[in-house]
Amino acid sequence: MAQVNTIDQGEIEKFQAMAAEWWDPNGKFKPLHMLNPCRLDYITAQIAAEFDRDLTEPLPFEGLRILDIGCGGGLLSEPMARLGASVVGADAAERNIPVAKVHAEEQGLTIDYRHTTAEALVQEGEQFDAILNMEVVEHVADPLAYLTACHDLLKPGGLMVCSTINRNPKSFAMAIVGAEYVMRWLPKGTHEWSKFITPDELFELIRNAGLDPVDRKGFVFNPVTWSWRISDRDLSVNYVTASIRPKN
Amino acid sequence: MNFDSDMLMAGGGLNGLTLAIALRSAGFAVTIVDPQPVETRSSQDFDGRSYALSIGSQRVLHALGLWSDLAAKAQPILEIKVTDGRAGEGPSPLMLTFDHAEIEEGPMGFMVEDRHLRPLLLDAVKDAGLSHLAGKKVGDQVPDASGVTSQISTRKKLRTRVLVGCDGKTSSVAARAGIKRTGWKYGQTALVAAISHEKPNNGIAHQFFMPSGPLAILPLTGNRCSIVWTENHTKAAEIQALDDEEYINELRPRFGSFLGDISLAGARFTFPLELSIANSFVAERIALVGDAAHAVHPIAGQGLNAGLKDVAALAEVLTDAQRRGEDIGRSDVLERYQQWRRFDAMTLGIATDGFNRLFSNDNPLIRGLRDLGLGAVNSMPGLRRGFIREAAGLTGDLPRLAQGRPL
Secondary structure, eight states: OOOHHHHHHHHHHHHEEEEHHHHTTTTHHHHHHHHHHHHHHHHHHHHHHHHTTTSSSSSSTOEEEEEEEETTTTHHHHHHHOOOOOOOEEEESTTTTHHHHHHHHTOOOEEEEEEEHHHHHHHTTEEEEEOOOEEGGGSOOHHHHHHHHHHHHEEEEEEEEEEOOSSSSHHIIIIIIIIISSSSOOOSOOOGGGGGOHHHHHHHHHHHOEEEEEEEEEEEEEETTTTEEEEEOSSEEEEEEEEEEEOO | OOOOOEEEOOOOHHHHHHHHHHHHTTTTOEEHHHHHSSHHHHHOOOOOEEHHHHHHHHHHHHHTOOOHHHHTTTEEEEEEEEEEETTTTTEEEEEEEEEESSSSSSSSSEEEEEHHHHHHHHHHHHHHOOEEEEEEOOOOEOOOSSSSEESSSSOOEEEEEEEEEEOTTHHHHHHHTTEEEEEEEEEEEEEEEEEEESSTTEEEEEEEEEEEEEEEEEETTTTEEEEEEEEEEHHHHHHHHHHHHHHHHHHHHHSSTTSEEEEEEEEEEEEEEEEEEEEESTTTEEOOGGGGTTTTOOGGHHHHHHHHHHHHHHHHHHHHHHHHHHHSHHHHHHHHHHHHHHHHHHHHHHHHHHHHHHHSSOOHHHHHHHHHHHHHHOOHHHHHHHHOOOOOOOOSOOOOOGGGGOO
């Protein structure tokens, strides 16, 4: 929090306004808020299974060190901190960091937010029990180099949860035409379709990065109930994977 | 930033107590602020108040470990007979019968007495070590970025993550949150009393549709029943003013002689009937349950059952959000509860309202049509089973507790 305190009051108010925008369930980031319970259900179940934690207990993730890459306003970092984890939230966009800090402070949560990248964290010798790598890989220039950095950031036996968007005509229609142009859920140009990755390609990249993929599921939007659910079979648009860094 | 507990229940009625027990079972710290002193909440004498619990409600109690103590004192409802009648004339030949044998879940519901249910909940609250502030009420509430601070008395404030308004149809929690209400009064009053009768009731509930309003006869244990007798305000006030003997004399021609002679078995109550639905069930860090969210016409005896559905749904939404690490008082979390319950509560309100308008009527044409309708429903087993399952609380997207499962 020290960094926030060195910034002048006008700046803090600006960050508070931006945090309010990030965290408004009906605002600019509405699609992320709608998807969040689904993402959290998957993430918490995977972490609980891997580290033998009981989610019905208070602070089930106590003692776990978790990295949230591309943390944005902290939509995943805050829940992990609330469940007892020690969280580092990293974002390559500098302006997100004070915004996330201000909001965590309002919530009474301690989260280590940093303006940094996976590669820089490797240089610093950081290691984590789990990495949340959600909706990032489709935006990076070199996915294999990026996933290799994620591998290096995991302790042996550590877990990476990685979600992204499939590449097919349906995902083009849903993610770009639907979300960016029709619904205006996301700013135009958020996604570049050619960078989308199929589940098989992602598993291949993950293996080449030295990780063992162990699970994959779809996140499916139901336009009737206007909500998301986890699907075992439908990975046609949004999907999520879990992989483990081998112990040896 | 610290919280005195996770949730504050404003109101210590049956819904508030049950919700507190449910949330405690999921690991939450809960405080109950109840304007009533505890003594008046747990009198052991039978006071004539009883409830028709749906199977869904019974399962909520079962899931919370409360049913085993209540089971022996509850009267199963094995059959429901619906009859169109006129005082002194007896039932019309067209009658509708719902028999529990048509659904596989067993009885259609259970009659439980207030003197058994309320102390059971109060004891469970005590056993769970919940903080129960009796004789106190929430005077003000101020939501903020991560919680809500409630003023309990001039000096005492409590900060919690969520404030639950279970403070009835005149909910001051809702009023302070700026939530307006929609509804209307029916110009009718329900007279409620317990009746002793000579012959066994065999667990059969009766609903007689009289021109002035319905008379429900609900079976209690040991040759007793509970009546919900609806009349217009003026007539109800006249009847309520009568002494006990005259009251029974007024009831007798309506009730009929099928259970032998009848007498009063407890105190008499009156409830003015109205429909009152909160325009929103949630506000910033605030949720409403039970009558605070929706007070409906008690024609189908579904008031407490609807409240316990709220309890089961809200407890599940908050528990799931907690286990995901979400900020449980955030508007998008509480909105899930509203989405789950509001449509159902509106439907119930409209259905019971329509039912009442249809049946509280002496127009011969309407009487003829509804007799045909009753007969038609009676001759269609599928439709009849649908009504039974609806009344038993077994339809819709059921919360885990209403399926008898833990949170």
